[in-house]
Amino acid sequence: MSEVPSPLAHHFDDLTQQKEATTLGMWTFLVTEILFFGGLFAGYAQYRTLYPQAFAAASHHLDIVLGTINTAVLIASSLTMVMGVRAAQLGRRKQIVIFLLLTIVLGLVFLGIKAVEYTHKYHEGLIPGPGFALQGEERMQVRFFAFYFLMTGMHALHMVVGVVIVGMIAFFAWRGRYSPEYYGPVDVTGLYWHFVDIVWIFLFPLLYLLGRH
Amino acid sequence: MSTQVAGRPERPELVAEPRPNYLANGYGIKSWLLTVDHKRIAILYLVSITVMFFLGGVFALLIRLELLTPAGDLMAADMYNRMFTMHGVVMIFFFLIPSVPAVLGNFLVPMMIGARDLAFPRINLLSWYVYIVGAGFTIAVVIFGGVDTGWTFYAPLSTIYSNSNVALMGIGVFITGFSSILTGLNFIVTIHKMRAPGMTWFRLPLFIWAHYATSLIMVLGTPVLAIAVVLLAADRIFQIGVFDARQGGDPLLFQHLFWFYSHPAVYIMILPSMGVISELVTCFSRKRIFGYTFVAFSSLAIAVYGFLVWGHHMFTSGQSIYAGLLFSVLSFLVAIPSAIKVFNWSATMYKGSISYETPMLYAFGFIGLFTIGGLTGLFLAATSVDVHVHDTYFVVAHFHYIMVGGAIMGFLGGMHFWWPKIVGRMYPEGWGKFAVLMIFAGFNLTFFPQFVLGYMGMPRRYHAYPDEFQVLNVMSTAGASILGVGYLIPMVYFLWSLRFGAVAGPNPWGATGLEWTTPSPPPTENFDVTPIVTEEAYSYSKEEPEVVGGTQSTRASLR
Incomplete structure (x- = not known):
């Protein structure tokens, strides 16, 4: 780890400025993400208002046990992520790598369970489109499943991207690129990961819990 | 900063350390x-x-040629639909939105602000590649026969009935949106x-305030367009019926999501040009701007208000009258x-x-044409008038006065x-x-008659007319030919001028601003020492205060 090239990019005056710019950049990006999911939430809200019974009935088709387990898995991954960031602040190289790898594992567990859920829905014929299983009165539930797949699918896509990025950061950390003076990339990756978790924290009650009792 | 007025090193021996300018750096x-x-x-x-501008211009040319005669003789209705759609898509998403921010904004x-580069140089390059991929999709769409839904992609035409390349075009628009998000993020x-x-x-x-306001709109609005296009594409490809009224979907939801971005997008196109005009008016009037803070905050106010007005595109769509x-x-x-x-600007002059x-x-052209475009916008904002002129050439003329008469005049002025x-x-x-006068004359001849046509009731998007x-x-059409030339x-x-133009020197206009303190063209790192x-x-x-009858020495003492 001798001769690590200076992490300061040529166009910044010092590492503080660079760190502030990176952090603000990630926050700004997260704002765009909120608006991105916001469009989906707006559509969901409109149709939930128009068809409350159909939405309530449709949410019974979701597997609440798997959904709850997945929520717990994601919250645990947020914990390991923040431990990784903490390790980066303290400059503990091995710990960064371990916690980031744990985060990846938990992220993959989440995606695996999600894939199981999707498979169940496929076998029950609940994929919206020409082959949709529910007909007659129940046909109105198609909109719930359209939003279920779009919202959780979009979320899962963000998880996949997150896993790849955390993997890259873990690799760089293993190579010793980060130090207590320079750990901005670990920090902003954490921000992204927590954001994706928070989206799920909204998706879970909206899709699984509302109208269930 | 006095060390930096070296200019283009015609006599390199006079310059202490000749640095390669950014064009000569490889x-x-x-x-x-x-x-x-x-x-x-x-x-x-x-x-x-x-x-992309000339591609969009070709479509405009074909539209105007078709409209030369009342009958549909050059092309059939379907082909005409594709022409005006591609004209709109190319000009808006691939020319106007990136025009001033991505070219002049990126450069300036x-x-x-006295920086050596944007905060994220690699993301900046990425945004260009993203743009190119989006543009590639567009060109592919053109080759495969275009889209016929209008640039607004209204459902259910776009989701069910259109048999053109809507999904491919949607992907193109989706992708290019991220180029604009990345640019906005970088600027902020x-x-x-x-x-x-x-x-x-x-x-x-x-100019910076205007770009800041523009970036806010890019960052806040573009993702909503992206998700609207995703819903549209999902609806079209998988027939999930989000916007399909037969399955209980709501086509108006698409219009709301679409205009939530696409109305603020109008300000993405005009605000940067307004920033350019502020620079031009002060420089060529040799005066400080009148009311700096008001001009600065008006940019932000436009960005904020711009997000609250999208429903004025939907007065006749059946939205609630109270919302209207x-x-x-x-x-x-x-x-x-x-x-x-x-x-x-007028008070500055x-x-x-x-x-x-x-x-x-x-700048003069911008101020005049923007004023006409803006005032006719007020006609359209009045619900009762809008019912009469909605979807007529009055609307077409109105937004071309803003987009072409405003945004492009500002872009060319800045260039x-x-x-x-x-x-x-x-x-x-x-x-x-000569060119600016020709553009001004050609522009007015093209679009002023369209106000009259629209008021007389000629609807937009038809290839034949009475x-x-x-x-x-x-x-x-005659005006459009002049405008084209x-x-x-x-x-x-x-x-x-790249080869034969007179050498400019660092500051040919005697303008203020840090960009004029560097040599022309500037070195790669812009500034040797942070100013x-x-x-x-x-x-x-x-300037020296004017003292009647004063001598050189009294003037100097007054300075």
Whole structure:
């Protein structure tokens, strides 16, 4: 780890400025993400208002046990992520790598369970489109499943991207690129990961819990 | 900063350390395609949007040719639908939205605030590649036969009934949206974190304020368009029926999501040009801007209000009448910050030492045409008038006065103003004036008759029309030909000037602003030493005070 090239990019005056710019950049990006999911939430809200019974009935088709387990898995991954960031602040190289790898594992567990859920829905014929299983009165539930797949699918896509990025950061950390003076990339990756978790924290009650009792 | 007025080193022995300018820093194709220099990326954008502009221009030409006669003789209705759709899509998403921000903004934002580059140079390059991929999809769509839904992609036409390449075009628009998000994100962070010492918020050039406001809209609005297009594509490809009324879907939801972005997008196109005009008016009036803070905050006000008025596109769509009333009132409110700008530019010129170089002529053109476009916008914001002129040529004329008469005039004015900085050479002034007058005349001849046509009831998006509309349509087509030639002239002389233009020197206009303290073209890192800013923007009133009967020495003592 001798001769690590200076992490300061040529166009910044010092590492503080660079760190502030990176952090603000990630926050700004997260704002765009909120608006991105916001469009989906707006559509969901409109149709939930128009068809409350159909939405309530449709949410019974979701597997609440798997959904709850997945929520717990994601919250645990947020914990390991923040431990990784903490390790980066303290400059503990091995710990960064371990916690980031744990985060990846938990992220993959989440995606695996999600894939199981999707498979169940496929076998029950609940994929919206020409082959949709529910007909007659129940046909109105198609909109719930359209939003279920779009919202959780979009979320899962963000998880996949997150896993790849955390993997890259873990690799760089293993190579010793980060130090207590320079750990901005670990920090902003954490921000992204927590954001994706928070989206799920909204998706879970909206899709699984509302109208269930 | 006195060390930096070296200019183009014609006598290199006089310059202490001759630094290569950004154009001379590598000549290979790789040095361009892998560059992270914001100035080179600006040039990449300039070339790409020029190509797209002429592509969109070809569609415009074909539209105007078809409308020369009342009958549909050049093309059938379906082909005409594809022509105006592709004209709209190409011009809006691939020319107007990136025009000023991605070219002039990319080049100037770091230079104006005294930074060496944008905050995220590689993301800046990425945004160009994303744009190119999106543009590639568009060109593929053109080759496969275009889209016929109008640039607005309204459901259910786009989701069920259209048999053109809607999904492919949707992907193109989705992708290119991210280029604009990345540019906006880069500008916001750069303006917040990269300003030189002493460059406080209220010393920023108004060009920067305009780009800051634009970036906010890009960052907040574009993702919503992205998700609207995702829903549209999902609906079309998998038939999930989100917008399908037969399955209980709501087609109006698409219009809401679409206009939530696409109305603010109008301000993405016009705000940067307004920033350009603030620079031009002060420089060629040799005066400080009148009411700096008002002009600065009017940009932000436009960005904020712009998000609250999208429903005025939907007065006749069946949205709630109360929503219509509210959107109408809010649309009137947007006129206030826009008018503040026009009044303050006029007040800046009052008693200024105005000179009539080409960029200033573009500024005059902008102010006049934008005012007409803005005022007719108020007609359309009034719900009762809108019911009559909705979807007529009145609307077409209105937004072309804003987009072409406003945004493109601002873009061309800025291109002329900063061309000497970008390439280090002057454009030919005589030809420049000739072109701007031609564009102004051609523009008005093209679009003013369309106000009349629309008011008389000619609907937009039809390839044939009743005989009595022909005279005005012929005028419009004639104007469009003049306008087209007017756009070709700058294209030719800009290229000519690369080799034969007079050497510009660091500051040919005697303008203020940090970008003019560097050599032309600037070196890759812009500044040798980070400049320290000690005064407000536009400190033009530094001439010697005029003392009647005074001598040289008394003048000096007054300074």
